[in-house]
Amino acid sequence: MAEKLSWTELRRILASRAGVSEKEANAFLTALNAEIVEALKTDKQVKINGLGIFKLQAVAPRKSVNIATGEAIIIDGYNKVAFVPEAGVKELIERGGVSPQPLPEGKGEDFAVVDPIKKLGSQAEEIVDILGELGQSPKEEEKPVKEPEPVSLPTPEPVKEPEPVKEPEPVVIPEPVKEPEPVFYVPQSQQVQEPEPPKKEEKRHHFLRDTLICVVILLLLLLVGYFFLRSQLGGWIDSLLQQEQTEQVAVVTDTTAAVLPAPIDSVIEEELTEEQILAEFLEASGETEGSETPDDQIYEDLITIEPMHEASRLTWMSKRFYGTKAYWPYIYDANKDHISNPCQIEVGTPIRVPKLTEAQKDTTSAAYRQLLQEAEEACRK
Amino acid sequence: MLTKDLISRIAVATGLSKKQVEHLMSTNNAILRENLMAGKAVTLQGFGAFEVKERSPRVIVHPRTGERTISPGKNQLVFRPVDNLKDELKKI
Numbered sequence: 001m002a003e004k005l006s007w008t009e010l011r012r013i014l015a016s017r018a019g020v021s022e023k024e025a026n027a028f029l030t031a032l033n034a035e036i037v038e039a040l041k042t043d044k045q046v047k048i049n050g051l052g053i054f055k056l057q058a059v060a061p062r063k064s065v066n067i068a069t070g071e072a073i074i075i076d077g078y079n080k081v082a083f084v085p086e087a088g089v090k091e092l093i094e095r096g097g098v099s100p101q102p103l104p105e106g107k108g109e110d111f112a113v114v115d116p117i118k119k120l121g122s123q124a125e126e127i128v129d130i131l132g133e134l135g136q137s138p139k140e141e142e143k144p145v146k147e148p149e150p151v152s153l154p155t156p157e158p159v160k161e162p163e164p165v166k167e168p169e170p171v172v173i174p175e176p177v178k179e180p181e182p183v184f185y186v187p188q189s190q191q192v193q194e195p196e197p198p199k200k201e202e203k204r205h206h207f208l209r210d211t212l213i214c215v216v217i218l219l220l221l222l223l224v225g226y227f228f229l230r231s232q233l234g235g236w237i238d239s240l241l242q243q244e245q246t247e248q249v250a251v252v253t254d255t256t257a258a259v260l261p262a263p264i265d266s267v268i269e270e271e272l273t274e275e276q277i278l279a280e281f282l283e284a285s286g287e288t289e290g291s292e293t294p295d296d297q298i299y300e301d302l303i304t305i306e307p308m309h310e311a312s313r314l315t316w317m318s319k320r321f322y323g324t325k326a327y328w329p330y331i332y333d334a335n336k337d338h339i340s341n342p343c344q345i346e347v348g349t350p351i352r353v354p355k356l357t358e359a360q361k362d363t364t365s366a367a368y369r370q371l372l373q374e375a376e377e378a379c380r381k
Numbered sequence: 382m383l384t385k386d387l388i389s390r391i392a393v394a395t396g397l398s399k400k401q402v403e404h405l406m407s408t409n410n411a412i413l414r415e416n417l418m419a420g421k422a423v424t425l426q427g428f429g430a431f432e433v434k435e436r437s438p439r440v441i442v443h444p445r446t447g448e449r450t451i452s453p454g455k456n457q458l459v460f461r462p463v464d465n466l467k468d469e470l471k472k473i
Binding site for chain 1: 383384386387391402405406410411412418421422423428433457460466467469470471472
């Protein structure tokens with residue numbers, strides 16, 4: 001690539017090749033350049049057969065930013081010279097020095113069309129010459145300009161010999177072209193096959209992951225369904241149980257009382273009636289009895305005392321016993337003495353469920369609202 | 382502008398006959414092609430330079446199938462105008 005054909009060299013070669021004086025060649029070349037520039041200015045495009053097209057391309061103005069100041073600036077549009085080589089020329093140059101076929105000299109645009117028979121003949125002659133020279137001394141490499149054949153000189157000694165004899169087909173040009181191809185494509189086939197097995201593994205991974213996700217989602221759905229059913233069925237079962245409880249209150253209160261940590265005396269006593277629990281409760285709330293604020297509301301009657309079980313909430317209990325979640329603040333209020341946070345109640349804590357009066361069931365009352373606010377505040381702690 | 386017009390204009394400018402200019406032109410193009418094919422750069426005084434640039438082989442991925450293949454390297458012909466010409470043509 002470092003090699004260059006200088007202006008003077010070009011002029012000399014052109015003069016000798018075209019059979020004109022160097023002066024004339026120089027005049028032609030300068031005129032050619034000047035005319036191309038002139039034509040670019042006027043027509044914006046110059047076509048030169050056997051070489052390519054010069055074009056003047058407009059680059060639109062664009063926005064940018066001044067790096068130093070961050071200021072938005074507009075870079076002005078400008079024109080630039082673009083050169084598009086002719087298809088045949090491009091192809092030849094792409095192959096570069098690898099091209100095994102020399103370019104027919106001075107043929108202009110029809111250089112691509114080659115008489116195959118003539119070509120074969122000249123090729124055979126050349127090969128004979130080359131072989132002869134190889135026997136003496138391979139010094140032909142000095143002239144790559146006039147005969148590009150020497151470029152492929154060192155390699156084809158044994159390979160080229162049978163070629164012109166064996167295959168007198170007209171397809172001479174593409175044949176040698178195919179020779180270098182395997183060199184490019186051999187690594188290609190290897191590279192293509194390599195990434196395939198990882199792809200399969202990837203697919204397997206994807207499949208595994210998808211099934212895992214499905215299973216997890218199914219489990220979650222089952223869990224949700226279980227809890228929902230339990231809360232629904234639990235309410236129904238409890239309502240059934242409640243009827244029986246009227247007969248077996250004593251037993252129920254006994255078991256729950258045993259869980260109650262507060263009054264030790266109640267554990268000792270064999271049978272605890274509702275009244276006794278209420279009495280204890282009243283004792284616990286003590287002196288505040290007299291005031292009428294909802295904080296100190298006294299629940300005269302209890303529906304039941306139930307130990308807090310896992311995954312239960314006051315709101316759910318409210319729904320179970322009263323048919324609505326709205327009355328949960330009353331449950332909290334009734335158990336305020338041993339529950340600090342109504343949203344985090346330890347499993348097994350006995351919960352007193354009070355009977356509500358008609359006045360208490362009015363959710364629009366100020367007392368209820370105050371209670372609700374209080375309960376929610378306690379929750380936030 | 383086409384080659385024909387260019388030839389006639391050069392003929393007028395140099396005082397040579399059209400035929401001569403045509404002959405010179407084709408010879409010139411042939412010389413350029415040969416040199417470029419051999420990997421030589423050709424400089425044209427006051428105009429620019431033709432250069433052959435090597436494009437190395439690279440892996441290309443088919444956008445739809447994701448197939449990976451190697452695109453063989455190639456040489457590319459580029460034209461680099463001299464700075465004077467660049468500036469001259471920037472604003473027209």
